[in-house]
Amino acid sequence: MWGCRWLLALLALGASAPGGAEEGLRFPSHDGAPRVVSVTALNHREALRSSAVLALLLHRPGGARSEREERVLELAAQVLEDKGVGFGLVDAEKEADTAQKLGKGGGHHGNPYGVLEDPVEFIEGDHELHAFENIEEDPKVIGYFEGEESENFKAFSAAAAEFHPYIPFFATFDPKVARKLTLKLNEIDFYEPFMEEPLTLLTQPHGREEIARFVEEHKRATLRKLKPESMYETWEDDMEGIHIVAFAEEDDPDGFEFLEILKQVARDNTENPKLSIIWIDPEDFPLLIPFWEKTFGIDLSRPQIGVVNVTDADSVWLPMADENDLPDAAELDAWIGAVLEGEVSTESDDGH
Numbered sequence: 602m603w604g605c606r607w608l609l610a611l612l613a614l615g616a617s618a619p620g621g622a623e624e625g626l627r628f629p630s631h632d633g634a635p636r637v638v639s640v641t642a643l644n645h646r647e648a649l650r651s652s653a654v655l656a657l658l659l660h661r662p663g664g665a666r667s668e669r670e671e672r673v674l675e676l677a678a679q680v681l682e683d684k685g686v687g688f689g690l691v692d693a694e695k696e697a698d699t700a701q702k703l704g705k706g707g708g709h710h711g712n713p714y715g716v717l718e719d720p721v722e723f724i725e726g727d728h729e730l731h732a733f734e735n736i737e738e739d740p741k742v743i744g745y746f747e748g749e750e751s752e753n754f755k756a757f758s759a760a761a762a763e764f765h766p767y768i769p770f771f772a773t774f775d776p777k778v779a780r781k782l783t784l785k786l787n788e789i790d791f792y793e794p795f796m797e798e799p800l801t802l803l804t805q806p807h808g809r810e811e812i813a814r815f816v817e818e819h820k821r822a823t824l825r826k827l828k829p830e831s832m833y834e835t836w837e838d839d840m841e842g843i844h845i846v847a848f849a850e851e852d853d854p855d856g857f858e859f860l861e862i863l864k865q866v867a868r869d870n871t872e873n874p875k876l877s878i879i880w881i882d883p884e885d886f887p888l889l890i891p892f893w894e895k896t897f898g899i900d901l902s903r904p905q906i907g908v909v910n911v912t913d914a915d916s917v918w919l920p921m922a923d924e925n926d927l928p929d930a931a932e933l934d935a936w937i938g939a940v941l942e943g944e945v946s947t948e949s950d951d952g953h
């Protein structure tokens with residue numbers, strides 16, 4: 602799915618917003634016209650001719666794509682249509698020959714890029730374990746199983762397909778890796794972004810539905826980063842009509858410091874299911890910076906945290922005199938508490 606992420610990143614960075622706008626963040630929205638084609642032996646030549654560049658996504662049979670994923674692909678196809686980029690889906694099993702032909706660049710005009718989706722990644726050895734541990738910004742799910750043939754693993758893999766590619770699923774069959782992660786056989790752990798301690802799915806054995814329910818229940822994280830490839834999903838999942846939004850540039854010293862404080866406050870409040878803070882690194886969305894500064898009346902060259910009403914984009918921001926006036930953890934915690942209590946609200950400043 603990296604191909605799709607890459608394209609969506611492009612979309613977030615480079616595309617202006619055509620048509621319907623999402624209040625507050627103004628993302629482009631899908632116009633409803635289907636553009637992504639199912640590529641088969643019969644139509645692959647035609648598909649290749651139809652655009653200068655054809656992005657192909659190989660998908661596994663039965664690996665049902667979620668509605669969200671489809672929407673994101675359609676949106677990418679819509680925005681990149683003018684740039685001559687088309688999108689095709691190839692069934693990796695039913696159309697194995699076609700997939701192979703296209704993968705070898707056997708087309709006449711288009712330049713296909715194939716991306717094979719796999720909903721579960723395997724962790725073997727210290728190197729991969731280290732890479733797994735370094736994933737901080739994304740939620741992650743990991744299970745320890747006997748092997749690929751185990752029924753428990755199959756259920757895990759089926760659940761993974763439902764969340765792919767938004768929530769990465771990992772599995773290990775290696776007892777040493779499992780020990781380091783303190784996983785017992787058939788145990789499944791969910792890590793929220795930025796959290797050091799996982800949540801464990803306790804009841805056993807787990808069916809697909811049970812695993813999916815567990816992930817669904819915990820996927821709204823206390824602190825989550827707004828990412829181009831999942832920005833709609835994140836923005837739509839609001840806290841009763843509002844979002845707590847923190848702008849902080851990770852590569853900037855003040856932004857970094859503010860983010861560390863924010864992570865600490867999030868860890869202290871992770872038991873609160875009502876709280877979810879969206880972190881936006883303005884560097885990820887350079888073309889939206891002027892728009893956000895104007896809409897919210899803030900200066901994004903330094904960290905900001907505020908409450909945004911998703912209906913009318915009305916907002917209030919934590920007062921900070923300048924970049925030397927960052928709140929400490931206690932102040933930030935108190936401010937967030939006041940937001941949750943409704944004491945700080947977009948409606949309390951005479952309606953603007």
Ligand SMILES: *[C@@H]1O[C@H](CO)[C@@H](O)[C@H](O)[C@H]1NC(C)=O
Pocket residue numbers: 841842843910911912913915946947948
């Ligand atoms: C958001 O704004 C709308 C429209 O102004 C208002 O009706 C609603 O109460 C606000 N929501 C919150 C949670 O403040």
